[in-house]
Amino acid sequence: MVVQSQGPDTLLQEEQAKSTPTIAAGRAGAQSGQPVAAANTREITGSGYVVAPRSTAVFSKYEGRVIGIPVEAGDRVEAGQVLVTLDDANARFALEQADAAKVSADLALSARAIELTQADTSLRRIELLASREAASKKDLEAARTTWKSASNAVEQARQDINRADIxxxxxxEQLDELTVRAPFAGTVAKLGAHVGDTVLARVDSVRENQSLLTLIDTGSMVIDADVAETNIAAVHPGMRGEAVLDGFPESPFAIDISRIAPVASAEKGTITLRFSLVAPPAGIRPNMAARIRIAASNSQQSSGDTSQ
Structure with a gap:
């Protein structure tokens, strides 16, 4: 048997060969831009969509004809900004009629007030004469009745004025509501109204699903994503992850779990997580498809910690 001695150079070559796979793996992870997962963590993945939680279909409170639409789909609007202008001749006539009724009620009150003043003067005179036995009891009762009637007429005239004011x-209010304004700052997502259309009152439009437009708040968008329900013990609000949108595949961004759905999906075996967005790419829109991933602790999964 021939025994070949190993010198220092041979030992060094063997050590380098042993370390080569580890170094290569580290370099591959760095070049790909993906974090190298620690031994006690695992990756949870899921998919979902961008959602605008604050979204509303805008209706007209009253019936009318569309005479102006100063916005278009995609426009950014501020709270209170005019979205659609309607016209209703009956509403204008109703206001004119109410104004005329108020004028008439004011005149009637003035006339009744004069009559009450006259009745009051007459009553005082009859009372004075009666105290001197210069007027009969019948005359006194008649004067009191006249004064009471005049007083009631004044009160009735005041009530007529109140009704006219109402x-x-x-x-x-009906005329003001014919100018439809944005209930909050947002973006016009869909425009269903056209100039010249006759729209129904809100109660009928809702039943017929005929909204003027749809307004969404794009400043508070989130991602709702489904993950396997087996991961429920490993996630909790506040955990940070990463999302990639199909529309922006080269622009991953951070996300934070803000809410965990209280009910799992029996059909899909998943649980829905809601994520707040941290510096998402400009131009994202509701309903965009998203893929998410979260680094979870294996120790937390095994411990069954579901604290929220």
Whole structure:
């Protein structure tokens, strides 16, 4: 048997050969841009969509004809900004009629007030004469009855004025509501109204699903994504992950779990997570497909910690 001695150079070559796979793996991870997972963590993945939680279909409170639409789909609007202008001749006539009724009620009150003043003067005179036995009891009762009737007429005239004021407020409110304004700042997502259309009142439009437009708040968008329900013990609000949108595959961004759905899907065996977005790419839109991933602790999964 021939025994060949190993010198220092041979030992060094063997050590380098042993370390080569580890170094190569580290370099591959760095070049790909993906973090090298620690031994006690695993990756949870899922898919979902960008969602705008604050979204509303805008309707007209009253019936009318569309005479102006100063916005278009995609426009950014501020709260209170005019979206659609309607016209209703009946509403204008109702206000004119209410104004006329108020003028008439004011005149009637003035006339009744004069009659009450006259009745009051007459009553005082009859009372004075009666105290001197210069007027009969019948005359005194008649004067009192006249004064009471005049007083009631004044009160009735005041009530007529109140009713006229209410009618004016109702008519003005209806006219004001024909100018449809944005309930909050957002983006016009869909425009269903056209100039010249006759739209129904809200109660009928909702039943017929005929909204003027759809407004969404693009400043508070989130991602709703489904992950396997077996991961429920490993996730909790506040955990950070990463999302990639199909529309922006080269622009991954950070996300944070903000809510975990209280009910799992029996059909899919998944649980829905809602994520807040951290510096997402410009131009994202609701309903864009998203893929998410989260680095979870294996020790947390095994411990069954579901704290939220």
């Amino acid at each position: 009618a004016i407020r109702i008519a003005r």
